[in-house]
Amino acid sequence: MTRWHDFIEKDGKPPAWPYPINYDREQEIETDVLVIGGGIAGCWAAISAARKGVRVALVEKGDSIRSGAGGPGCDHWCNAPANPLSNVDPDEWAEHMAEPPYSNGIGIQIQCREDWDTLVEMEQIGGKIRDTKDEFTGAKGRDEKSKLMISPRYTKVHSYIPGSQKPITFKSNPEGKLNNVVIRVWGSTFKPALKKECKRLGVKIYDRVMVTSLLTEKGVQGARVIGATGLNNRTGEFMIFKSKAAVLATAGDWSLYVLNTELAGYNTFRSRNQTGDGVAMAWRAGAALTVMERTGIMMLGTGYKHTWYGGAGDASYENVPIVDANGKRLPWPTQGWEDAGAMRPTPEDMEKIIKGVQSGEYTLPFYGDFPAMAEVERRVTWNMMLGEESTTKNIIDSYGKGGFDPARHLLQNYNFIEGTSPSQWRSAGGGPVVDWDLKSTLDGLYVAGEQSYSAGDHSYAASTGRYAGRKAAEFSRQAGDAKVLKDQVTLEKARVYAPIKRSDGIDWKELHAGIARAMQYFCSEYKTESLLKMGLDALKEIEEVFVPRLYAIDPHKLMRSLEDLSLLNHGQIILNASLARKASSRMLNFFRIDFPKVDPPDWNKFVTVKLENGKVKAGELPLDYCGNMKANYEAHNKDYASVYKGK
Amino acid sequence: MAQKKTYALPNVTTPGTPVIFHPEVCNGCNHCVEVCQVDVYIPNPEKGKPPVILHPDECWYCGCCVNDCPRPGSITFNWPVQQRAYWKDKATGKVLRDSQ
Ligand SMILES: Cc1cc2nc3c(=O)[nH]c(=O)nc-3n(C[C@H](O)[C@H](O)[C@H](O)COP(=O)(O)OP(=O)(O)OC[C@H]3O[C@@H](n4cnc5c(N)ncnc54)[C@H](O)[C@@H]3O)c2cc1C
Ligand code: SF4
Numbered sequence: 028m029t030r031w032h033d034f035i036e037k038d039g040k041p042p043a044w045p046y047p048i049n050y051d052r053e054q055e056i057e058t059d060v061l062v063i064g065g066g067i068a069g070c071w072a073a074i075s076a077a078r079k080g081v082r083v084a085l086v087e088k089g090d091s092i093r094s095g096a097g098g099p100g101c102d103h104w105c106n107a108p109a110n111p112l113s114n115v116d117p118d119e120w121a122e123h124m125a126e127p128p129y130s131n132g133i134g135i136q137i138q139c140r141e142d143w144d145t146l147v148e149m150e151q152i153g154g155k156i157r158d159t160k161d162e163f164t165g166a167k168g169r170d171e172k173s174k175l176m177i178s179p180r181y182t183k184v185h186s187y188i189p190g191s192q193k194p195i196t197f198k199s200n201p202e203g204k205l206n207n208v209v210i211r212v213w214g215s216t217f218k219p220a221l222k223k224e225c226k227r228l229g230v231k232i233y234d235r236v237m238v239t240s241l242l243t244e245k246g247v248q249g250a251r252v253i254g255a256t257g258l259n260n261r262t263g264e265f266m267i268f269k270s271k272a273a274v275l276a277t278a279g280d281w282s283l284y285v286l287n288t289e290l291a292g293y294n295t296f297r298s299r300n301q302t303g304d305g306v307a308m309a310w311r312a313g314a315a316l317t318v319m320e321r322t323g324i325m326m327l328g329t330g331y332k333h334t335w336y337g338g339a340g341d342a343s344y345e346n347v348p349i350v351d352a353n354g355k356r357l358p359w360p361t362q363g364w365e366d367a368g369a370m371r372p373t374p375e376d377m378e379k380i381i382k383g384v385q386s387g388e389y390t391l392p393f394y395g396d397f398p399a400m401a402e403v404e405r406r407v408t409w410n411m412m413l414g415e416e417s418t419t420k421n422i423i424d425s426y427g428k429g430g431f432d433p434a435r436h437l438l439q440n441y442n443f444i445e446g447t448s449p450s451q452w453r454s455a456g457g458g459p460v461v462d463w464d465l466k467s468t469l470d471g472l473y474v475a476g477e478q479s480y481s482a483g484d485h486s487y488a489a490s491t492g493r494y495a496g497r498k499a500a501e502f503s504r505q506a507g508d509a510k511v512l513k514d515q516v517t518l519e520k521a522r523v524y525a526p527i528k529r530s531d532g533i534d535w536k537e538l539h540a541g542i543a544r545a546m547q548y549f550c551s552e553y554k555t556e557s558l559l560k561m562g563l564d565a566l567k568e569i570e571e572v573f574v575p576r577l578y579a580i581d582p583h584k585l586m587r588s589l590e591d592l593s594l595l596n597h598g599q600i601i602l603n604a605s606l607a608r609k610a611s612s613r614m615l616n617f618f619r620i621d622f623p624k625v626d627p628p629d630w631n632k633f634v635t636v637k638l639e640n641g642k643v644k645a646g647e648l649p650l651d652y653c654g655n656m657k658a659n660y661e662a663h664n665k666d667y668a669s670v671y672k673g674k
Numbered sequence: 675m676a677q678k679k680t681y682a683l684p685n686v687t688t689p690g691t692p693v694i695f696h697p698e699v700c701n702g703c704n705h706c707v708e709v710c711q712v713d714v715y716i717p718n719p720e721k722g723k724p725p726v727i728l729h730p731d732e733c734w735y736c737g738c739c740v741n742d743c744p745r746p747g748s749i750t751f752n753w754p755v756q757q758r759a760y761w762k763d764k765a766t767g768k769v770l771r772d773s774q
């Protein structure tokens with residue numbers, strides 16, 4: 028009796044909703060710092076704010092013990108150039124990382140300066156970052172003294188950046204020693220430790236609450252953020268949070284273009300909960316957003332391709348040689364020491380491989396030759412790295428139960444055989460514009476983690492969360508009280524509960540697919556002014572015709588319905604940002620038929636969009652608006668205390 | 675064959691059974707209900723029994739429920755057919771699959 032229909036078959040009726048239904052109840056919470064989203068960035072923000080001695084409330088849609096992309100774990104602590112084994116200068120590394128246009132130089136500088144401190148604090152509160160049990164003695168990259176384990180990722184080349192697969196010589200590392208900036212960690216221990224520390228510090232945690240909107244001073248769009256509203260997604264209770272400062276850390280949106288809401292496990296690289304709520308509420312509150320026109324095509328984890336991490340050669344398969352069906356070695360990088368962590372073949376090698384496949388020189392499918400590896404390296408990759416993300420631990424366990432033994436078996440690689448055409452599936456980037464305090468353009472609203480317009484990784488989220496938390500705490504100390512406008516709350520309540528007032532119409536899955544379809548038609552590979560405008564009309568029609576038919580039968584489906592409304596907003600933001608950029612751009616994966624010139628110099632700038640009195644306003648910022656990264660970081664952090672020494 | 679009552683039920687979603695509970699081991703502590711970030715489960719109406727899989731279509735296979743279960747053997751993963759891996763024995767060349 029563990030499936031829903033078992034109950035029907037046995038009792039003739041479904042189980043009753045297991046939680047009390049309290050749609051008509053309302054709770055008010057007052058705090059100094061409100062953290063929205065209890066993932067990696069959010070938990071760190073809550074901890075660092077609480078350590079400043081202010082009252083903190085943390086609101087999380089799931090349960091902060093394992094919620095978010097980083098909840099299940101993490102095996103690479105990326106970009107910690109300040110670690111004791113690093114051979115590069117953190118500021119130089121930061122500059123290198125921020126070199127690609129449209130990077131968030133502010134977040135990157137913070138990460139490079141404070142990432143190691145953050146990891147040390149992670150260890151203080153119970154996270155495992157060293158091979159203390161000497162399980163991997165003799166593995167390359169393991170430092171005998173500190174027992175830290177360096178990863179081959181980014182050791183010489185930095186393969187995330189297109190065209191940068193050549194070794195880069197850093198001024199601070201003239202002899203070209205291994206950079207040693209990425210650390211292998213036991214990240215499955217991190218999230219429970221973060222929640223425990225939040226509790227220990229007295230952070231008030233509100234799990235299973237979806238934040239639905241930001242409250243602004245006098246209810247005015249663009250004014251100071253003074254709180255937020257929320258919905259308990261188990262009981263349906265309404266929550267009103269009053270705060271002096273807020274940190275937005277709900278990460279991005281990974282399902283806007285996904286038609287199929289089933290198969291979520293293999294459809295998206297993020298859980299169902301990541302639906303762009305943060306960016307949608309910041310937009311409605313009047314914050315300026317940037318890089319919203321960028322979308323990325325994902326080949327992995329789309330449901331149309333194999334499951335992420337499921338095949339040899341996927342991320343984290345370090346030092347695994349790739350061979351063809353006859354055991355012939357391919358010029359495919361091993362993501363290991365021999366090719367300095369490169370994750371994809373160079374364009375020339377790729378050409379060789381494709382030609383080889385076509386000529387019969389290489390036979391499909393390819394395999395990862397685990398048995399050829401040194402025993403200790405195999406254990407590091409298969410047992411430690413893959414074991415430290417719950418997501419991939421399943422893979423080890425399930426394959427193991429199925430009989431897979433890496434000492435004897437070659438694991439299949441799915442390149443080519445699952446097709447090389449991209450699926451109609453995109454991830455959407457962008458986020459609020461931030462300053463050197465990670466403050467958005469709205470007073471009282473700070474931003475951290477993937478929520479900021481930056482590529483996401485665990486350590487970026489941790490260090491920017493920790494930073495935003497202390498800045499928000501400082502702000503809250505001097506911020507005056509503000510009054511919440513009753514009308515703003517009343518209007519939001521009406522919006523939130525509309526779907527449960529209906530008992531018929533369309534459900535969240537149908538609306539989700541409808542929104543995704545509109546985005547696929549009008550805002551994908553081929554963009555023109557008229558298509559983008561049709562896209563806005565299409566979403567408006569959905570808003571006016573279909574949203575009023577949206578219905579939900581319980582608090583969980585009500586949350587999913589409200590997420591659709593976030594997706595709808597997110598689509599509108601992307602379309603408006605796309606209309607504002609009248610040029611194509613490679614780094615933004617943004618191509619307009621009517622403006623085919625790629626990256627013309629006068630468009631090398633951030634485009635921003637925001638709502639002002641309900642009207643869309645586009646603006647721009649110079650690409651280097653963060654200024655001199657080192658100088659600005661130092662000017663804004665004169666009192667930075669490094670690793671936490673308090674109780 | 676004993677006659678089972680046939681109800682008119684909609685199709686089951688895909689995936690429909692992301693995990694399998696083993697009621698002889700599981701004591702219904704509901705820890706898995708708490709760690710699941712998308713609320714795939716609800717507690718069983720009967721105390722002490724394994725949770726009910728209410729939203730299997732929302733599972734993203736993060737594994738937290740299985741890996742954090744305090745009673746080993748209570749819950750196992752059940753990969754959907756299309757997600758199961760292939761591998762090959764290096765010595766014999768035989769292609770194998772997770773066919774549990
Ligand atoms: C399988 C996998 C493996 C990965 N491995 C690595 C790795 O090895 N190294 C690495 O550096 N990175 C890795 N990453 C990426 C890394 O996990 C993320 O970059 C990181 O977790 C981002 O942190 P975040 O706090 O910004 O977002 P998240 O950790 O995703 O947290 C966002 C939180 O906000 C909550 N939320 C959303 N909307 C609302 C709302 N309306 N109200 C309240 N709460 C809300 C969500 O439930 C979630 O808990 C991996 C990601 C995945 C999926
Ligand atoms: S499967 Fe494990 S965690 Fe879930 S209820 Fe049973 S014993 Fe508890």
Ligand code: SF4
Binds near residue numbers: 713736737740
């Ligand atoms: S694998 Fe993850 S998403 Fe699926 S039921 Fe378990 S905890 Fe929930």
